[in-house]
Amino acid sequence: MKRRKFGPAVNQFKLELNSNPHCAWAYFGIARAHRMVKEDDQAIEYARRAISFEPDLAEAHNLLAGIYNDQERYELSLEEANIAIECKPKMADSYFYRASSAYYISMVESGPPRTNVMADLNRAIRLNPNLNRAYALKGTLLASKHKMNEAIECFSRGLEIGPDANLYSKRSAAYSYLNRYDEALADLAEYSRLEPMSPIPYKTRAGIDKQLNKYDQALVDYGKAMELVPGDYSNFMNRALVYVHMKRYEDALRDYCHVIAAVKDDDEALRKRSEVYVLMGRLKDALADLDHAHVIDPDSTATLIARSKLLDKMGKKESAELDRQQAKELSEKEKIGF
Template sequence: MLKTLCFTTLLLALCGLMGGRLHAQEYSTEIVADSLTRLVQAQSEAIDRGDYPEAEKLLRQALPLIRDKNARAMLLTNLGTVYQRLAQLDQALLSYSAALALNEDLASTRDSRAMIYAATGKMQQAVLDYSYLCQLYPLNEIYRYKRAMVYVSMKRYAEAEADLCSILEHNTGSLKASEGLALVYTLTGQYDRAERLYNDLIEKLPGQSLGYEGRARLFLLSGKPGFALRDIDKAFECTDQPSAALYRLRADICQIIGDEKAAHADRSMAERMTSAQIRGDR
């Protein structure tokens, strides 16, 4: 989902930095303040209606009018998410980085930048951003889980396991952490431990795809494609919105059993969904 700072938040920030000074300043300053308020409102409306080129233009007009670093950081964050929706990822990274240079503790901005880093293969940069967030919010399960998944992508399984176990130490009922740990066990060949965790997930969430998807991957890697196909079919039955990862996994299973046409169709779908996710499409 595209994350932008809403008009109300931005307007409050601008009022806070201008409201106490306008009466003592020149009339021209009042004109600038009024123009800035209109630009901020207009960019918010452009984003709401999906007119991202117009939002970009308005944000670029507003930025030179703002000197307060926190307000600039807010607008730069919005500009980054607009570029993200336009699939201009290099520009999005530049905008997010500029915002963080002004306020390094903007969690949603850093999270957005980390997501782009991870999606574009810049895993070490993603780790650095998530590590910063984990330091800021040591008990935040989402940031720690995301860092664990980046570690998995880097095949740094011990560090991924440490993050997931840390989540479970504070929240023994975290199903996402249990699923992540089962994935680590799967990828490190600890199939019995992984299967026990997946069986437990399926028992607790029989109508959800999470456990079936993981166990299908386990069966595929352990040389049981028939069981993998059974579980992946069940995973698709349990969700109205299959993920790109689910399509990609079914493609791998179809290829193993010799159904190249189905494998190609699923991979194409996964690629389209991944591109949309990076842009921030709903």
């Protein structure tokens, strides 16, 4: 809904409330108007008022399920979707919200699933074959089970409905998994066309460039991603790896130094920079970085193992063995849950 249409729509519903202050549908109409202009707090308030007068108003419960799902309040979304389905079993969106909420809840908690996610997605698609969000989540679920060809088919069916950046992104990832890079790159180009200010297609394409040993193009793509989101330091970390492959060690150091200066206590960047120092023969500088990384996180087995290898290289066998022993002890503690 355009903002210029919002006021008249709300006023019309309020006129209805003047004559019938208990009209649940009028409150729901106001809630939906607020939802359409992304005023979700007001939408929740009016949907709740609608439900207070008509507890079985499935459309209001469905609206709340959608808002809570978008806000990543998945428990509330699941609760509202269940009520909506109980009240009106043929609303496609409600099955999607229940499936989506249950899927994300399952990622952070153990135990049996809250619902049969795939069954709900299939039901949503049967009820509304144009629900592209359902195709996106169904494809994601298939991809998580390594059913990549089925996932691609699902994403493609969603794209038949209309262009969608999320679906292009997901299908590109599936193509990449199957080493179908030309198709992956074509999807990323469509993603960029739809969302020119998003860094994601450039980051993803740079990763493919790197896989194909197209290092110059990878540098271009990481550079574009950096222009769009200068504060995403993962781009600097990834570009540094490309520089290492190209044996441009000074450039790699510059990127790692940038991250270390900007993100205090980044032990991973210190470990990576130490690797470059080793390649350059600057072993003392490499050791200083690993010592610093160990101070930041004394329980990092990655740092201890890296430092043990460097100490071996420097002829400091006893110190190397101490690091290896400590790394082994930490690994054993992790296995038994300490």
